[in-house]
Amino acid sequence: MKFKGYFRTVVFAIAVFATLWYILDLTMIDLVEQPLVVLGLAILLIAILFNGKIVNNLRETRANNLTNQERNSKNNWYKSLMKILTNSKPIEQEDDILLEHAYDGIRELDNDLPPWWIYSFYISIVFAFGYLTYYHVMDGDDQTTEFNKEMAQAKIDVDEYKKTAKNLIDATTVELMTEEADLASGKTIFAEKCVACHLADAGGSIGPNLTDEYWILGGGIKNVFNTVSEGGRDGKGMIPWKAELKPGEIAQVSSYILSLQGTTPAKPKAAEGDIWKAEEVEVIENVEE
């Protein structure tokens, strides 16, 4: 009968544990990363185990000890808890478990192993089975794998963030965009705002030809971004577009313009400015350093 009671309690504890594990969506790594979770679960488990024991114990007390009113005083709860935790014999009964031998007068009591210890031991066995199954049978991720997975996920998250945070860029950080969607948006912006002076094929009329390798204000994504954002030289007619376009849009339209490099417009305007080569900038930057 007694065993049945314990068994029920242990099964109940495991069920609660498993449910929490599922609800909180825990993984083995959480146990390492969040010791508080472990502590909480452990306390809960022990509480359930001892609660079960207390219930059993109270039943027994009621059945056997109804006459003893004193034992039902306030102190009883604490005493019964300590009894449950240690399962030690009261001092009056110690004669029963006193072992025969004596060492220089020191005698030994043959107490049972304390239940707190035994239950911790049982829990560790159950845990070991879970651990073994997870890591060695189901081939769960070890720490290195989990780390690599998290790093990979973090990289995805950062890329995702950068996509939604396109407007954080400026002329120093802008990169040439090559994705279809960005170039398509750039084309739309160009058609709306820029064709009046640069023509639809970017061959140039009031503004210069944008398809050749000659640039008045510098080529490459960073210079073009800067020109579109800050405008051309005073009085030439190219206004700063930063008031009208977001940084992301400026990057899109600049990338679109650069995607037209080498195309042949119907009536290309004569080249203005100098041939621009990407390497030159790097050389200059190196010299500055």
Ligand code: HEC
């Ligand atoms: C009102 C006419 C006008 C409009 C509209 C206009 N531009 Fe310009 N654009 C110019 C002129 C004029 C220049 C030459 C500026 C200079 O010489 O300093 C220029 C220069 C440029 C340059 C630099 C070319 C070089 O050789 O360095 C780029 C890039 C450019 N425009 C892109 C754009 C984009 C993108 C738009 C639309 C968002 C736009 N422009 C709208 C007139 C215009």
